[in-house]
Amino acid sequence: MRLSAIVVAFGKEALLEDCLSALGEALAHVDGETELIVVLNDVSEAVRERVQRRVPRVVTVEGSPSLGFAAGVAAGLSRAQGEWIALVNDDCVLAPDALDEMLATGERHPDAGSVAAQIRFAGKPYTLNSAGIEIDDLGVARERGLGEPAVSVEAEAVDVFGASAALGLYRRAMLESVGGPDVSFFAYLEDADLAWRARMAGWTCVLAPRSAAAHHHSATLGHGSKAKHLLVGRNRVRMLAKNAAGRHLRRKLVQIVLYDLLYVAYAAAADRTLAPLVGRLRGLREWRTYRAAGRPHRREITLSASPGVRGALRRRRAYRSVSSGATPVAAGATHRQEHAGGRQGDARRPSIR
Secondary structure, eight states, rough: OOOEEEEEEEOHHHHHHHHHHHHHHHTTTTSOEEEEEEEEEEEHHHHHHHTOOOOOOOOOEEEEEGGGHHHHHHHTTTTOSSSSEEEEEEEEEEOTTHHHHHHHHHHHOEEEEEEEEEEEEETEEEEESSSOOOEEEOOOOOOOOOSSSSSOOOSEEESSBBOTTTEEEHHHHHHHHTTTGGGGGGGSHHHHHHHHHHHHTEEEEEEEEEEEEEEEEETTOOOOOHHHHHHHHHHHHHHHHHHOOOHHHHHHHHHHEEEEEEEHHHHHHHHHHHHHHHHHHHHHHHHHHHHHHHHHHHHHOOOOOOOHHHHHHHHHHHOOOOOOOOHHHHHHHHHHHHTTTTTTTTSSOOOOO
């Protein structure tokens, strides 16, 4: 089988319907055999029945809220048969030719273990949410191109550090060689951790610039929520423990600690939460365990220069510009109401040219 697409469904039922409808159309554009796998982590019985009745047939996998995204992906992978695996968030709506473009790009680059896409904010369809992910020398993962105009994306395929799991295409051989997503992460940064391990194993990632999708960013927990802060803080420390080479940590440790202290202080003042600190402390308690787990594959690789605190503030402003003042699902509903009549805001058909 050429391609398996996996969606982990978690509560966002209206967005899930949009996601599956667009994804079915994108799969129909792919030459060769494909399959769609939906992991039912948290949906109502009515939605469950509608998913199971979809034509073409959908492979459903029973999950639970306790699995989270990472283990939900692993459950889908256990059923997937494709040479390529597409991960699609249930709040992400693909353009019809998105998967076809990603497959063509991946197959032109035999060393590519993954392919990234041009992902736009659903509420701002001409603004980038992600054009791949980067990890800097302080171990901070960030979305490449965040907040920039979509027209700024390269015209041709370029090397990027990794693919965002909001929409990412992965070569099965790569996933098998590095062990797939770390299910202990539950949610957040599991894609960055996977990208780091793939890089250390010698795989590359390429951006397919003409592959587009619209993403309702953080529709599950909400950007800046206590739960997200907690998971990101914990998983940041876990990712560093697993993957950062000892020599790199010795060179950058003071800067890493200062960065995190400033981030924690800023979040406490701006978001009135100590969840980033609590998450990091939980990660530190597990440091030795994750350090030992990463030892077999760990080696020093080149990471980009950190944009520092200013870069973090720019990223925060970009996210705030699309999420301020709205609950996660309400933001998606507002988008559908405002743009129901025109192609400019149609999340099913992101304009890519």
